[in-house]
Amino acid sequence: MWDEYLFPQSVDEALEMLEAHVGEARIIAGGTDLTLQSQRRQVPAKVVVDITRIPGLDHVEERDGLIYVGAQVTHAQVAASPLIGSLAGVLAEACGSVGGPQIRNVGTLVGNVVNALPAADGAMALFAMDAEAEVAEGTGRRWAPIASLYAGVGRCTVDSCEAMITQLRFPALRDGEAGAFERLAKRRTLILPILNTAVVLGIDGGKIEKARIAIGPVATTPFVATEAAAALVGRAPDGAAVAEAAKLASEAAEPRYSLLRGSTEYRKSMVEVLVRRALTRAVARACGEEGENGNS
Amino acid sequence: MSTRVVGQSVPKKDAATKVRGSRKFPQDFNMEGQLHAKVVWSEHPHARVTKIDVSQAEALPGVVKVITAEDVPVNEYGIIIPDQPVLVGEGDKVRWLGDRIAIVVAESEDTARKARRLVQVEYEPLPVVSDPREAMKPGAPLVHDERGDTNVIRHIKIRKGDWRKGLAEADVVVESYYITPYVEHVYMQPDAGIGYIDDHERVTVNSAAQWAGHDIPQIAHMLDLPQDQVRMIVPAIGGAFGGREDMHIQHVLALCAYLLRRPVKMVFDRSEVMTRTGKRHPYYVKYRTGATSDGKLTGVEIEIVAEVGGYASTSVPVIEAGTSFAAGPYVVPNAKVDAYAVYTNNAVTMAMRGFGTTQSAFIYEMQMSKLADALGMDPVELRMKNLFQDGSIGLTGHEMPEGVGIREALRQAALAGGWKEEDGRWIRPDLGPPSAPHKRPGIAVACGLKNVGYSFGSDDKSTVGVQLALDESGRIARVTVQTAACDVGMGVQTALAQMAAEALSVDYNQVRVSMADTASAPDSGSSSASRHVWISGNALVRACQDALRKRDEILMAETGETFVAAEHEFRGLSVRETKPYDPETGMCVPHFSYGYASQIALVEVDSETGETEVLKFWAAQDVGKAVNPEMVRGQAGGGVHMGLGYALTEEYIQQEGVAKTRHLSDYYIPTVMDMPREFTLVTVEVPDPTGPFGAKGVGEMTTLPTAPAIISAIHDAVGVWIDEFPATAERVWRAMQKK
Amino acid sequence: MATLNMIVNGKEASVEVGAGDLLAHVLRDKLGLIGTKISCGEGECGACTVLVDGLSVTSCIYPALKAQGREVTTIEGLPQEGQLHPIQQAFIDVTAPQCGYCIPGMILSAKALLDENPHPTREEINEGISGNLCRCTGYYQIVEAIELAAERMAEKGGAR
Ligand SMILES: Cc1cc2nc3c(=O)[nH]c(=O)nc-3n(C[C@@H](O)[C@@H](O)[C@H](O)COP(=O)(O)OP(=O)(O)OC[C@H]3O[C@@H](n4cnc5c(N)ncnc54)[C@H](O)[C@@H]3O)c2cc1C
Ligand code: FES
Numbered sequence A: 001m002w003d004e005y006l007f008p009q010s011v012d013e014a015l016e017m018l019e020a021h022v023g024e025a026r027i028i029a030g031g032t033d034l035t036l037q038s039q040r041r042q043v044p045a046k047v048v049v050d051i052t053r054i055p056g057l058d059h060v061e062e063r064d065g066l067i068y069v070g071a072q073v074t075h076a077q078v079a080a081s082p083l084i085g086s087l088a089g090v091l092a093e094a095c096g097s098v099g100g101p102q103i104r105n106v107g108t109l110v111g112n113v114v115n116a117l118p119a120a121d122g123a124m125a126l127f128a129m130d131a132e133a134e135v136a137e138g139t140g141r142r143w144a145p146i147a148s149l150y151a152g153v154g155r156c157t158v159d160s161c162e163a164m165i166t167q168l169r170f171p172a173l174r175d176g177e178a179g180a181f182e183r184l185a186k187r188r189t190l191i192l193p194i195l196n197t198a199v200v201l202g203i204d205g206g207k208i209e210k211a212r213i214a215i216g217p218v219a220t221t222p223f224v225a226t227e228a229a230a231a232l233v234g235r236a237p238d239g240a241a242v243a244e245a246a247k248l249a250s251e252a253a254e255p256r257y258s259l260l261r262g263s264t265e266y267r268k269s270m271v272e273v274l275v276r277r278a279l280t281r282a283v284a285r286a287c288g289e290e291g292e293n294g295n296s
Numbered sequence B: 001m002s003t004r005v006v007g008q009s010v011p012k013k014d015a016a017t018k019v020r021g022s023r024k025f026p027q028d029f030n031m032e033g034q035l036h037a038k039v040v041w042s043e044h045p046h047a048r049v050t051k052i053d054v055s056q057a058e059a060l061p062g063v064v065k066v067i068t069a070e071d072v073p074v075n076e077y078g079i080i081i082p083d084q085p086v087l088v089g090e091g092d093k094v095r096w097l098g099d100r101i102a103i104v105v106a107e108s109e110d111t112a113r114k115a116r117r118l119v120q121v122e123y124e125p126l127p128v129v130s131d132p133r134e135a136m137k138p139g140a141p142l143v144h145d146e147r148g149d150t151n152v153i154r155h156i157k158i159r160k161g162d163w164r165k166g167l168a169e170a171d172v173v174v175e176s177y178y179i180t181p182y183v184e185h186v187y188m189q190p191d192a193g194i195g196y197i198d199d200h201e202r203v204t205v206n207s208a209a210q211w212a213g214h215d216i217p218q219i220a221h222m223l224d225l226p227q228d229q230v231r232m233i234v235p236a237i238g239g240a241f242g243g244r245e246d247m248h249i250q251h252v253l254a255l256c257a258y259l260l261r262r263p264v265k266m267v268f269d270r271s272e273v274m275t276r277t278g279k280r281h282p283y284y285v286k287y288r289t290g291a292t293s294d295g296k297l298t299g300v301e302i303e304i305v306a307e308v309g310g311y312a313s314t315s316v317p318v319i320e321a322g323t324s325f326a327a328g329p330y331v332v333p334n335a336k337v338d339a340y341a342v343y344t345n346n347a348v349t350m351a352m353r354g355f356g357t358t359q360s361a362f363i364y365e366m367q368m369s370k371l372a373d374a375l376g377m378d379p380v381e382l383r384m385k386n387l388f389q390d391g392s393i394g395l396t397g398h399e400m401p402e403g404v405g406i407r408e409a410l411r412q413a414a415l416a417g418g419w420k421e422e423d424g425r426w427i428r429p430d431l432g433p434p435s436a437p438h439k440r441p442g443i444a445v446a447c448g449l450k451n452v453g454y455s456f457g458s459d460d461k462s463t464v465g466v467q468l469a470l471d472e473s474g475r476i477a478r479v480t481v482q483t484a485a486c487d488v489g490m491g492v493q494t495a496l497a498q499m500a501a502e503a504l505s506v507d508y509n510q511v512r513v514s515m516a517d518t519a520s521a522p523d524s525g526s527s528s529a530s531r532h533v534w535i536s537g538n539a540l541v542r543a544c545q546d547a548l549r550k551r552d553e554i555l556m557a558e559t560g561e562t563f564v565a566a567e568h569e570f571r572g573l574s575v576r577e578t579k580p581y582d583p584e585t586g587m588c589v590p591h592f593s594y595g596y597a598s599q600i601a602l603v604e605v606d607s608e609t610g611e612t613e614v615l616k617f618w619a620a621q622d623v624g625k626a627v628n629p630e631m632v633r634g635q636a637g638g639g640v641h642m643g644l645g646y647a648l649t650e651e652y653i654q655q656e657g658v659a660k661t662r663h664l665s666d667y668y669i670p671t672v673m674d675m676p677r678e679f680t681l682v683t684v685e686v687p688d689p690t691g692p693f694g695a696k697g698v699g700e701m702t703t704l705p706t707a708p709a710i711i712s713a714i715h716d717a718v719g720v721w722i723d724e725f726p727a728t729a730e731r732v733w734r735a736m737q738k739k
Numbered sequence C: 001m002a003t004l005n006m007i008v009n010g011k012e013a014s015v016e017v018g019a020g021d022l023l024a025h026v027l028r029d030k031l032g033l034i035g036t037k038i039s040c041g042e043g044e045c046g047a048c049t050v051l052v053d054g055l056s057v058t059s060c061i062y063p064a065l066k067a068q069g070r071e072v073t074t075i076e077g078l079p080q081e082g083q084l085h086p087i088q089q090a091f092i093d094v095t096a097p098q099c100g101y102c103i104p105g106m107i108l109s110a111k112a113l114l115d116e117n118p119h120p121t122r123e124e125i126n127e128g129i130s131g132n133l134c135r136c137t138g139y140y141q142i143v144e145a146i147e148l149a150a151e152r153m154a155e156k157g158g159a160r
């Protein structure tokens, strides 16, 4: 399958390795996507550059109201992190729903983003959290908004043959802010969702002052329902506002017909249900009616 | 009957090696100098092969041979009729994706894998027949043009009583159209094995199988060898569920060994198991049931179209069995049944837990649930009014033999599930509030029955041997049970050891069971039809009696011998006669012995998304006598698992004969999280006087009522009938939209 | 080819592997540890579960070289001084294995769970084995075996 398996000791070394094998070397993190993709020859690579032993990429920490998550952090670590649990619960929920325990022990949140599936659970929460990714490339490092990383199904604008993502960051939720994650799948676990949504909203003085709604897979990339979110802002966080936003989200979503995942009609309707449920839970949490990790 | 070892949950014979991971499954064997084989599979569901070019593949270093049709001595096989080519040659047709074009044999698995991609095959595509209802129409393209002018390979007719009158005089008629899905067995151990020539020059295959003794004549025929030149060894098997009754790999390995005279190993990957091995038959069913207003059945009219796929496999006996139970465990005075088995270019269908009766259980139980609803009658009460008892006349005019346990099973299930009985009336439990405002609770019951052993006059027999090693005082020191019964995981070897210990009054630990090797162990028939406990148990108990008699003789004669051996062949027909269907009326004596089950599902349906969660489940299994109660519970858990997947999540999807569900990532068997949080087994023991210690069969009966119980419970929850399943969230949602 | 050095079941192992070799194959084919089963080969069933530095992973999609310098535990490494691990014993005692093909993976998932959480609730046990499929049992006896093992291990003072 691969000819060479390398362990760089620094980000710079990783980039050098990629450069040394132009176009034929690729980053690997947990390998839960790449291994199968290479085996099935969907993603060619002769050399893989394993970033899981580079010092300094395993952090989950808060600085100045921003949470930073390193490229080695797995879904299991995100789900179990007390920091994420209290300041970004929606992400913990999302990562906790990926695959089964073995996959979560190995698969990384960053890998989930670079793999660029419109149904990825962890990535969906990052959209709702308005995350950014730090990209390390030949010319240096830069922060890129999450949406800018997506170019289509399975297509990330960061080419893992040339560059890598070193960490993610997003604002920690403040008082009056909360999120929630919902998914619908053909069985209860160990399965990609036929639909998922992550929402975050902030309530101040009895009014919704900010909202973000991310939905997948209803387009070629994770879909941010801007109109629906905008419709919430300035309103009291009541059932009517939530229902209206959910309806708008459903109207904007364009799931494709899928033999295995379900019809357009069904999934479009379900967008409304899931978004409504997620918003309702987020409102309850933001109003302190429910702990960030509690159930509805 | 009071027993000492039978009825105890002794540890399974193979448990220790299985928890250590040291038990060897077929993929775990390797032999000195072994080669590796890979199959070149058909790329079309229906096409003529115009050209096969193996030159590039053979040129690859490390490739030993590419085997094609001309290398096969007799290029045909099939478990009932030899309608299947081992390899499809130039000029011949492929009839589904599981047809083989060539076998690449190489020094390493990697090389074999690479070489198989180098075999160039050209096809001339033919029209694909992908719906059996179309395929049975005159003029439809023929799947087997060499076998007559129709795709219908079996039509069963049952005409009982005055069926027109039965329905005309009914106060209520329930009419439905059902479609049951294609499903895959998903035994966890992919097919694998090694073929070699043994020290006695026998073509030997070490592989998983359900009926080693039946693979031998097929292999011998293919190789044009006498049967004693062929040997099957069956090590630990990682599940089967009917899916290993046909040969998927055995004959290929035998052929490789025969041609190359070296050990050849082959291991399927999961996608080969998914897309190139047989499935459960889909049934397309029109069903009308009539009843009086007080709930007595007056008649049924049923048409079943069962999809055979590309080759016959066991379809004919499957449809025969399924049809014999089309009206369930109910007394139906008048009936008209037509059942057809039809070739298509979809996946071959074969035996799968229930052998055609699982689909039947779905249709007859859905009819009963609908009838109860139409009559406004409690579903337990309606069933009680019509259920079989000893001596009842069944659908094919036969008398139900003593030991009918279905009423007792239903009664106990209903009581466990919270029903109350008051003066012959049954009152359902109050389900209380749902767990969330958008959830709707529902509860329902279903029943099922299934034959034990082969049917319709088949001479089902099992031979089991027993050897006693005596100590100096003539006491039994050790016992060896000899049988070629394949333990697919269900614990037949343990159950037989328990029965031997019981019959010989020795300790369970003194008994060992020989490995299933046709060279040394007698043929005990297949591990299917829930038959071993009953039939091999009967053979064993008799062999034990013979052995004891012999021992007593030795002791009397004071010969000083310390070894006693006895063998017994038990024939099912010796206790009850069975007879085939009458071609015109269908009247017959279908089966020797039966097992019964009744189950209750408590579900919650999400009224917005259509998702169903099964919260609690009660399974009452009439096993006659539970030889090993924990093994019975294990069978029940597994049967319910398979039934739950059948009801809600599993669907093998094909489009124009091409599989769309090719991996476990798109074919969803239930995980632990999908199983009911509470599961209660109620063991019912209505003895079968012909069974060893009163025992019946267990394995298949545990899965029959599960899907109709769950899907009827969905109706109880949200008021919709799901007649085409699995009842995915979307299907339930759609049905709710229409309401 | 590269040299993979790891500690397998407490012993140093050194094997030559290809860059793309997967841990399951190396364990089975090069080290003869056949208790690691392969069923789906794509991370979907858990039959191939082993522990790497105590964490459960599906070894069929785990690049072997990731185990460089790590501690790998397979089913063969569970018995101590010939004694079955309490989880293994509990699986026998409650008749959990049927065909047994999923069982090594189940036991290793159970071990990962109990090492981390010695007193799991039933829900946590379900969660712990939710990446392991079994086609034979319906999981009930497997869950009960893990409960029993947890109880017995607690009595013995958390013996591992
Ligand atoms: C059985 C199974 C079940 C699953 N279930 C789910 C599920 O329910 N929900 C879900 O969302 N996902 C699911 N997944 C996919 C999920 O495991 C992956 O998306 C995972 O998060 C990817 O992370 P990884 O570290 O394994 O990435 P890898 O496989 O190592 O890499 C994936 C891609 O990202 C690139 N890459 C990785 N890290 C970097 C980096 N730092 N910089 C640049 N490029 C990088 C690689 O080159 C590769 O192209 C499942 C996978 C399996 C096998
Ligand atoms: S074989 Fe590895 S997860 Fe299935």
Ligand code: FES
Pocket (backbone or CB within 6 Å): B188, B238, B239, B489, C096, C097, C098, C099, C100, C101, C102, C103, C133, C134, C135, C136, C137
């Ligand atoms: S015991 Fe057979 S798969 Fe679990």
